[in-house]
Amino acid sequence: MSDSYGRPVSVPGASxxxxxxxxxxxxxxxxxxDLYDSVAQQLQEDIGATIATSGVTGxxxxxxxxxxxxxxxxRVLAEIAAQSSLLAARTVVAGMRPAVAITLxxxxxxxxxxxxxxxxxxxxxxxxxxxxxxxxRRSSAEHP
Amino acid sequence: MPTSAGVxxxxxxxxxxDLVWVRQHVRQAAARLGFGLVEQTKLVTAASELAxxxxxxxxxxxxxxxxxxxxxxxxxxxxxxxxxxxxADLELALKDGYTSGGGLxxxxxxxxxxxxxxxxxxTVGVGTTVTVVSWASAPPRxxxxx
Amino acid sequence: MPEQEAAGTQGSPADEVxxxxxxxxxxxxxxxxxxxxxxxxxxxxxxxxxxxxxxxxDALAEVADAERMHDTDAAGFTVVREQLARMGAAxxxxxxTTAQVSAEVxxxxxxxxxxxxxxxxxxxxxxxxxxxxxxxxxxxxxRLVVLDTALSEGQALIERQQLQLLEVATPVIKLWDGIVAxxxxxxxxxxxxxxxxxTLLEAxxxxxxxxxxxxxxxxxxxxxxxxxxxxxxVAAARLMGAECVVSGIRPAIAQTIVHLGLxxxxxxxxxxxxxxxxxxLHELGAGIVGPAADGARLR
Numbered sequence: 001m002s003d004s005y006g007r008p009v010s011v012p013g014a015s016x017x018x019x020x021x022x023x024x025x026x027x028x029x030x031x032x033x034d035l036y037d038s039v040a041q042q043l044q045e046d047i048g049a050t051i052a053t054s055g056v057t058g059x060x061x062x063x064x065x066x067x068x069x070x071x072x073x074x075r076v077l078a079e080i081a082a083q084s085s086l087l088a089a090r091t092v093v094a095g096m097r098p099a100v101a102i103t104l105x106x107x108x109x110x111x112x113x114x115x116x117x118x119x120x121x122x123x124x125x126x127x128x129x130x131x132x133x134x135x136x137r138r139s140s141a142e143h144p
Numbered sequence: 145m146p147t148s149a150g151v152x153x154x155x156x157x158x159x160x161x162d163l164v165w166v167r168q169h170v171r172q173a174a175a176r177l178g179f180g181l182v183e184q185t186k187l188v189t190a191a192s193e194l195a196x197x198x199x200x201x202x203x204x205x206x207x208x209x210x211x212x213x214x215x216x217x218x219x220x221x222x223x224x225x226x227x228x229x230x231x232a233d234l235e236l237a238l239k240d241g242y243t244s245g246g247g248l249x250x251x252x253x254x255x256x257x258x259x260x261x262x263x264x265x266x267t268v269g270v271g272t273t274v275t276v277v278s279w280a281s282a283p284p285r286x287x288x289x290x
Numbered sequence: 291m292p293e294q295e296a297a298g299t300q301g302s303p304a305d306e307v308x309x310x311x312x313x314x315x316x317x318x319x320x321x322x323x324x325x326x327x328x329x330x331x332x333x334x335x336x337x338x339x340x341x342x343x344x345x346x347x348d349a350l351a352e353v354a355d356a357e358r359m360h361d362t363d364a365a366g367f368t369v370v371r372e373q374l375a376r377m378g379a380a381x382x383x384x385x386x387t388t389a390q391v392s393a394e395v396x397x398x399x400x401x402x403x404x405x406x407x408x409x410x411x412x413x414x415x416x417x418x419x420x421x422x423x424x425x426x427x428x429x430x431x432x433r434l435v436v437l438d439t440a441l442s443e444g445q446a447l448i449e450r451q452q453l454q455l456l457e458v459a460t461p462v463i464k465l466w467d468g469i470v471a472x473x474x475x476x477x478x479x480x481x482x483x484x485x486x487x488x489t490l491l492e493a494x495x496x497x498x499x500x501x502x503x504x505x506x507x508x509x510x511x512x513x514x515x516x517x518x519x520x521x522x523x524v525a526a527a528r529l530m531g532a533e534c535v536v537s538g539i540r541p542a543i544a545q546t547i548v549h550l551g552l553x554x555x556x557x558x559x560x561x562x563x564x565x566x567x568x569x570x571l572h573e574l575g576a577g578i579v580g581p582a583a584d585g586a587r588l589r
Contacts, residue, residue: 034164101530103189110529122498213368215438
């Protein structure tokens with residue numbers, strides 16, 4: 001399959017779908033490679049639906065495989081976190097690469113309400129340790 | 145395939161699929177020109193922002209990429225153009241937090257901070273072209289306006 | 291020389307000069323090889339000097355053909371840039387001033403110009419003037435290219451040394467499992483702040499550090515730009531899942547920060563590196579006990 005420019009319609013290295021895994025009380029989402037906007041949008045809906053039906057209390061989004069996070073994806077991450085907390089689940093974004101972090105800060109996107117962890121394991125740990133979420137609340141700007 | 149042709153390329157921007165092509169092309173071109181990892185990431189991110197602008201506000205368009213040299217410095221120039229409605233108030237459009245498209249409003253102003261040189265030309269009713277340049281090493285002292 | 295086409299009267303002066311350079315390549319190169327610019331760099335053999343001169347003639351011909359007599363960035367120059375840089379570097383090592391190097395390049399002009407004039411002896415006066423002007427412009431551009439190359443070589447050396455200095459001056463120390471520190475010493479400028487940021491963030495990944503301490507005890511002054519870089523580092527570390535603590539803010543710097551109206555409100559600060567370490571250990575849940583009887587169980 002190819003489009004009118006003769007290019008294949010799916011780009012190598014780009015994810016067409018992001019699986020959402022359930023591990024006990026936590027949803028684990030691993031983002032990798034490049035992401036179409038529509039896939040990110042779909043992911044946001046999937047996570048919302050899964051939290052609502054499964055009643056999990058935490059969401060871990062592992063972005064250690066992402067080489068680029070632009071303001072669109074940044075916004076999607078922030079919205080997933082906000083939307084999850086409305087559904088009584090806490091979101092941790094894990095494994096952001098240094099170059100991505102520098103770029104986001106330079107871009108002006110510091111995502112103050114977002115919980116973060118060094119890697120997926122630390123994120124699970126963080127969710128397990130802070131059931132009440134009081135000690136590790138990162139910012140007062142967090143949604144209730 | 146445009147991404148294998150090297151640094152020089154003209155990529156259409158007509159869907160979110162094309163944004164992925166743009167990012168991959170810029171990543172490969174920047175790596176080929178010897179950009180460091182952080183500079184690569186900044187440029188790819190800036191390209192993603194600008195391409196999305198072209199798509200969302202300009203109704204689609206294209207990106208032209210070319211290698212530039214100044215003295216011994218090597219850089220990558222990316223030009224994003226559309227034939228869309230144009231931007232009436234350039235200063236406002238570059239301000240952080242200003243958005244007409246439902247984003248975080250970081251597109252233009254944010255992209256400007258991620259590159260070494262940034263210029264914006266827009267005529268209402270005709271279209272918009274945003275041209276950015278980043279240099280593989282420290283930006284050369286400006287000899288003349290680029 | 292195979293049948294020399296007579297100096298023509300068609301084509302632009304640039305074309306004429308290009309054709310002339312090609313036609314007289316060998317003669318010009320031989321004359322230039324005797325000029326100090328080439329003679330003193332290529333001391334091994336005269337052939338080497340002549341070969342180098344041929345390259346420069348070829349480059350000038352290409353630039354003339356492209357009608358880019360004024361353009362120091364013309365494509366034709368790229369091939370000889372390295373050679374010119376070597377020549378320029380040799381001169382600066384020999385203690386030549388920029389003006390002297392400039393005069394040497396200028397010395398290449400008369401031999402070439404004389405040849406051109408003799409080639410054009412039958413051409414109209416106006417044509418001669420146009421062509422000699424074109425060649426003069428071209429030689430002037432060559433002079434600029436040589437000087438520019440020499441200068442940017444020097445600049446490149448300085449940049450390389452600066453980079454080395456930056457790397458040497460930014461050690462990242464692991465203080466504890468999950469705690470790294472960067473003691474900063476000396477003035478922080480924008481470039482160095484950038485290196486500090488990247489080094490620290492890389493260390494966070496490598497060491498799985500949940501805490502990173504930026505100790506600025508050895509930093510004499512903090513201006514708003516440096517403060518901004520510190521804030522950016524803190525924000526980037528936070529995005530990665532680590533917490534940054536700034537320690538060693540001396541009273542004078544604290545005062546500056548207040549005067550500048552900078553808001554470090556979101557940044558955790560401690561008076562000393564020891565305090566910062568104690569804070570990080572406490573947050574990690576590691577208790578500190580006195581070095582008393584149970585010191586053996588200290589961890």
